[in-house]
Amino acid sequence: MTIDQISRVGIVGAGQMGAGIAEVCARAHADVLVYEASRDLVSAGRARIFRSLDRGVSSGKLTEREREQASCRLRFTSDLDDFADRQLAVEAIVEDEDAKIEIFRALDGVVADPDAVLASNTSSIPIMKLGMATANAGRVIGMHFFNPVPVLPLVELVTTLVTSDAVSRRAESFAYDVLGKQVVRSADRSGFVVNALLVPYLLSAIRMVESGFATADDVDKAMVLGCAHPMGPLKLTDLVGLDTVKAIADKMYEEFKEPLYSPPPLLLRMVEAGRLGKKSGRGFYRYDAPAR
Ligand code: 3HC
DSSP states (O other): OOOOOOOEEEEEOOSHHHHHHHHHHHHTTOEEEEEOSSHHHHHHHHHHHHHHHHHHHHTTSSOHHHHHHHHHTEEEESOGGGGGGOSEEEEOOOSOHHHHHHHHHHHHHHOOOTTOEEEEOOSSSOHHHHHTTSSOGGGEEEEEOOSSTTTOOEEEEEOOSSOOHHHHHHHHHIIIIISOOEEEEEOSOTTHHHHHHHHHHHHHHHHHHHTTSSOHHHHHHHHHHHHOOSSOHHHHHHHHOHHHHHHHHHHHHHHHOOGGGSOOHHHHHHHHTTOOBGGGTBSSSBOSSOOO
16 A cells, blocks of 8 residues: 655644754645644744745845745644644654653654654654654654755755654654655664764764863864864854753763763863753854844
């Protein structure tokens, strides 16, 4: 039996990542329902997505008509029960295991299609833990996007010991054929491929600044000019969010007990001080406007 290509998508969370995923799905002609926990968060999420669509028009990537069409494909809700008819749900809330488990438990009860894909955009939480919150862990998979989602072409696909082949094929086909993303597969290990390599690099850069080895500016300049990276590690930490980098590092350390994954005190202090990077207006650098 063939299973329909996914056209009805639900995104849980409209922060930086959820908004980006919702936008690329709507631009790829999917019918997109975005969930946020309250009306205020729905308004903020809607504004975030529409600002990015506007930016697409002003940078010449989208026509006015394409923006209007994408806007019409986006609906918002603060009631997860509205996800009953979704063929794909992508959870993209904060990197908090208990909160994600709650969402998966709820999605499992709501999403009716037994072949629906229940995906997490987690960076570091093993997908099996989320699958075990459901009665049908065969539907659960990791689909990990990269920030900014409209720009970066990768999706890491993470199957667990029990993800069904049909769900895995359906998710891969959606990422590749519908969204036009490139897909790499990773084992279900905290950090998957990209963060297992990226996070120790970001933490090493923070340790360099912490120890006075080099300034944040010079570390970033070195990696941009010396290695042709699009941005240096401290600016990238600001983009990802210091709280998110800390949460990922904590999970990776919990899994591997590798000292390089342990968040350095400077990162902890900055998170405690609310210096979360671009989204809070200050991290290793200062920002005028809130993050888009
Ligand atoms: N939405 C849509 N488009 C955007 C965008 C956004 N939020 N931000 C930038 N762009 C587009 C711009 O429109 C521009 O397009 P154009 O070249 O066609 O005009 C292009 O991207 C370049 O943007 P800018 O000129 O404004 O700025 P930069 O050249 O400095 O690029 C950047 C910004 C795209 C963020 C680039 O620096 C970059 O790719 N940095 C690395 C980002 C990265 O490594 N991300 C991965 C983080 S890890 C992760 O997400 C995983 C998680 O689990 C932690």
